[in-house]
Amino acid sequence: MGVFLSNVNSDSKHLTYSSDLTEVLRLYYNLLMAKVRSKWICTECGYETAGYLGKCPECGSWGSFQEEFQYAQKPAINNSPVNEFVNTEKPALLKDIHIGDEVRVSTNISEFDRILGGGLVQGSLVLIAGDPGIGKSTILLQTSGELCKSNKKVLYVSAEESASQLKLRAQRLKINSDNLYVYPQTSMENIKTEIEDILPDVVVIDSIQAIYSQGVASSAGSVTQIRECCNLLMHIAKTKNITIVVIGHVTKDGNIAGPKVLEHMVDTVIYFEGDKYKSYRMLRAMKNRFGNTSEVGIFEMHSDGLREVKNPNELFLNERSQVAVPGSAIIVTNEGTRPLLVEVQALVGTTPYPTPRRVTNGVDTSRLLQILAVLEKRVGLNLSKQDVYVNVMGGIEVDEPSADLGIALAVATCARDVVVDSQTVIIGEIGLSGEIHPVSNIEKRLNEAAASGFKKAIIPYANTTDFDKIEIVRVKRLIDAITACVTPV
Ligand code: TYD
Ligand code: MG
Numbered sequence: 001m002g003v004f005l006s007n008v009n010s011d012s013k014h015l016t017y018s019s020d021l022t023e024v025l026r027l028y029y030n031l032l033m034a035k036v037r038s039k040w041i042c043t044e045c046g047y048e049t050a051g052y053l054g055k056c057p058e059c060g061s062w063g064s065f066q067e068e069f070q071y072a073q074k075p076a077i078n079n080s081p082v083n084e085f086v087n088t089e090k091p092a093l094l095k096d097i098h099i100g101d102e103v104r105v106s107t108n109i110s111e112f113d114r115i116l117g118g119g120l121v122q123g124s125l126v127l128i129a130g131d132p133g134i135g136k137s138t139i140l141l142q143t144s145g146e147l148c149k150s151n152k153k154v155l156y157v158s159a160e161e162s163a164s165q166l167k168l169r170a171q172r173l174k175i176n177s178d179n180l181y182v183y184p185q186t187s188m189e190n191i192k193t194e195i196e197d198i199l200p201d202v203v204v205i206d207s208i209q210a211i212y213s214q215g216v217a218s219s220a221g222s223v224t225q226i227r228e229c230c231n232l233l234m235h236i237a238k239t240k241n242i243t244i245v246v247i248g249h250v251t252k253d254g255n256i257a258g259p260k261v262l263e264h265m266v267d268t269v270i271y272f273e274g275d276k277y278k279s280y281r282m283l284r285a286m287k288n289r290f291g292n293t294s295e296v297g298i299f300e301m302h303s304d305g306l307r308e309v310k311n312p313n314e315l316f317l318n319e320r321s322q323v324a325v326p327g328s329a330i331i332v333t334n335e336g337t338r339p340l341l342v343e344v345q346a347l348v349g350t351t352p353y354p355t356p357r358r359v360t361n362g363v364d365t366s367r368l369l370q371i372l373a374v375l376e377k378r379v380g381l382n383l384s385k386q387d388v389y390v391n392v393m394g395g396i397e398v399d400e401p402s403a404d405l406g407i408a409l410a411v412a413t414c415a416r417d418v419v420v421d422s423q424t425v426i427i428g429e430i431g432l433s434g435e436i437h438p439v440s441n442i443e444k445r446l447n448e449a450a451a452s453g454f455k456k457a458i459i460p461y462a463n464t465t466d467f468d469k470i471e472i473v474r475v476k477r478l479i480d481a482i483t484a485c486v487t488p489v
Contacts (some may be wrong), residue, residue, distance in 0.1 A: 020222040040065040041223040043251075045263040068218040105201065105243065108146035109349060110301060111308045112139070114336075115270060117282050117291015120202065123241040127232050127262060127405065128283075129248040130272030135281055136247045138173070139272065139299070139306050140204045141166070143245075147202055155181045155200040157191055159210035173305040175381035186220065188213035188229045195236055196239035200272075205233065207247040208262065223261065230265050232282055262285065281306065282396075286338075293339065313341045313452045316394040324422040327414030330454070332425050332445040333398050333404030338440065339448040341425065343393040344403065345408035349389040362392025362401060363407060371408050371430060378434030381415055401429035402439040403417060405458065405481055418486045423455040426485070427463075434478040438462035446470065459487050 023066075043066050046071050047058035055062050072271040104119035111118050120126065137160075151195070158166050163184050181198060185191055188211050197202055205211065208229060212220035216228045230246070237244045248262060263269050267289040274281035278428050283297040287455050311316055317330070320343050327346045332339050344363075351357065368390055370397055375381045390407060392398050402438040405428035409420050420426065427445055429437040439445075442463045450469040459465070461476040475481040 008342065008381070023419050030438065038067055039067050040067050042066075043087035043223060046223060058111070066223065068222050068224055079084065093484045104180060105147065105152060106150070107143045108150060111297030112143060113298045113381050115285045115288075115291075115295045117285075118244045118267065119296075120245070121267070121290045122243055123199075124238055124243055125250050125265070125269065126243070126245045126266040126268040127236045127266040128270050128272055129250050134274060135207050135271050135299075135301055135306055137161070137206050137366055138169070139281075140206065140245060140247065140284075141169060141175060142173055144180055144202070144424060145170070145177055147177075148177035148179040149185065151179065151248070152201040153179050153181070153198065154202045154204065155183060155195060155198055156206065158182060158184045158206050159186045160206060161456060162476050164203055172303075173247060175291050186211050186472070187234055191235060193212060195242065196240070200242060201241065203236075203242055204243045205244065205246045207249055209249055218372075227261050227265075230262055234265060245249075264305045265455050273397075280309065280394075292336060293333075294424060296338070296340075303308070305347075312338075316340065316342050317452065320393070320422075323423060324487075324489075326417050326419050328422075329406040329410040329420050330422075330425045331398070331403045331412070332427050332449055333396070333400050333403055335396075336443055339445045339455075340396070341452055342398065344398075344405070344410045345391045345393060346414045348383065348388040348411060348415040351385055354382070355386070356385060356460050357387040357389075359387075359389045362395070362397050363390050363403070367401075367404070368407065370432070371404055372411065374430055374432060374434055374478065375408055375412060378477075379412065379482065381412060382413065383411075386415065393409075400439075401437070402427050402445075404428060404430040405436060405478070408478060409481065411486070412482055413486060416486075417489060419489055421456065421487060424485050425449040425451075425454050425457045427457060428460045428475070428481065430478055436460040436477060438482055443467055446472070456485070 033348060042056040042058060042061065042064045044056060044064045045059035047056050049294045052065055056064055062132045090309040103122040104124060106119040107113055126141065128136050141156065144156050147154050149394050155167070161184070163182055166182050173383045181200065183194055188370050191211065208226055209221040211229050212225050213228045213232060233244050233246065236242060246266065268285065269287040271286055272281060273284060281301060282297070282298045285291065285293045285295050298312045299306040300309050329343055329344050331472045332343055334339055344472060356393045358365060358368055368388070372383055372388060377385055388411060390410065406426040408430060409426055414419055427439055429439055431437055442465055446457055446465065446467045454470060456471040456473065458473050458475055458481050461474040463474065465472065475484055
């Protein structure tokens with residue numbers, strides 16, 4: 001409103017001196033143009049419309065439209081950051097293009113470096129997204145402390161916590177650095193001025209939803225504000241060659257509030273996941289213009305901050321019962337370049353409902369439905385009147401097909417009240433006719449299983465290997481796998 005009123009006042013001075021009709025008309029036009037407009041924006045994809053829509057015509061999501069108020073004036077800068085930095089005057093031949101050396105800054109936290117593809121790339125914009133309270137501020141304050149140890153200048157912009165709150169957290173994390181600037185601030189313009197003044201190597205923005213730009217009239221956290229602030233940050237990162245790490249909170253439905261727009265603008269998107277009620281946390285790269293996207297880093301939350309977990313298998317398998325129980329199987333899933341051993345549990349029981357339930361945790365439900373269909377048709381297991389629950393222990397999400405065989409064996413052993421030997425790992429993808437397909441990186445997976453003390457592995461027949469540290473059983477069909485490793489209780 002401030003902009004609108006001041007515009008009118010300044011022009012109305014002219015009116016007292018001029019009785020010219022055109023001047024009156026010009027003023028009237030200004031008044032009309034300065035009125036507040038409202039528009040509806042899809043929080044999923046950024047699609048704009050004049051009125052409310054139940055379903056987004058662009059991305060198909062329901063109930064995702066949010067109303068935003070805007071003055072009819074131009075935003076501070078162009079709304080297309082990507083184009084702004086890719087625009088060149090003329091096309092050039094690929095062979096003539098020279099690339100400068102990509103400068104990476106190590107965070108001194110090896111798990112974090114691995115996800116980033118070897119450290120923070122200078123001049124890049126990184127988004128760390130996660131649920132509130134998962135530990136985003138903690139890991140970035142720790143990272144800032146580590147960066148300062150290697151003589152990097154870091155500016156930590158705290159838009160949610162006061163300087164004394166940050167100091168308390170830093171004391172808890174035992175961070176005591178002379179190079180770390182702390183700046184409690186929410187105005188994007190002030191932040192920009194300070195960045196240009198201090199010229200740090202790395203800037204942390206905690207969080208993007210709490211800062212606002214004066215160039216946009218809508219409130220902080222709205223789609224337009226987030227887009228504009230991200231735009232400005234991208235501009236600073238690229239023109240000043242400063243690495244900017246932005247924290248973004250995730251909404252209830254699992255998407256970063258103010259939305260995919262943010263994901264496609266930044267260079268790297270990292271999700272910070274984990275069970276709030278358990279101590280371990282996972283950093284997962286979802287998009288990385290400078291590295292591998294499937295990497296995962298594992299941390300454990302302690303009273304003095306997050307610590308890296310160098311041997312995650314100990315963490316995920318130590319809660320497991322040492323005696324074999326029906327409905328349990330150990331799989332070896334590949335998380336990026338690292339194999340992880342995890343336990344899959346299944347519970348099968350007669351349903352009290354008209355339609356049997358299929359509930360999954362850590363596995364895609366449609367994948368389970370496919371495995372159940374194969375178990376019914378190719379193995380003869382009747383599950384049509386049974387509820388099936390499948391849970392991947394440790395809060396891990398398994399989306400790799402190599403987990404199929406382990407899931408099938410967990411379900412089958414629970415349904416028949418038999419067990420898979422507790423020293424056996426199960427690896428294999430199941431096809432619709434019950435055949436077992438080969439998987440990638442078999443040697444790496446077997447090595448990990450042997451290192452964790454397993455004695456036997458069931459693997460696809462097509463995966464030939466001369467690995468001899470543990471007993472290997474190669475199977476062609478699902479039914480062969482069941483006969484190879486299942487024993488009575
Ligand atoms: P925080 O980093 O504030 O989360 P976010 O920024 O993602 O919202 O972390 C908050 C939680 O972490 C809080 O519940 C307390 C816990 N915590 C520890 O257990 N140990 C610690 O050393 C710190 C700093 C936080
Ligand atoms: Mg925080």
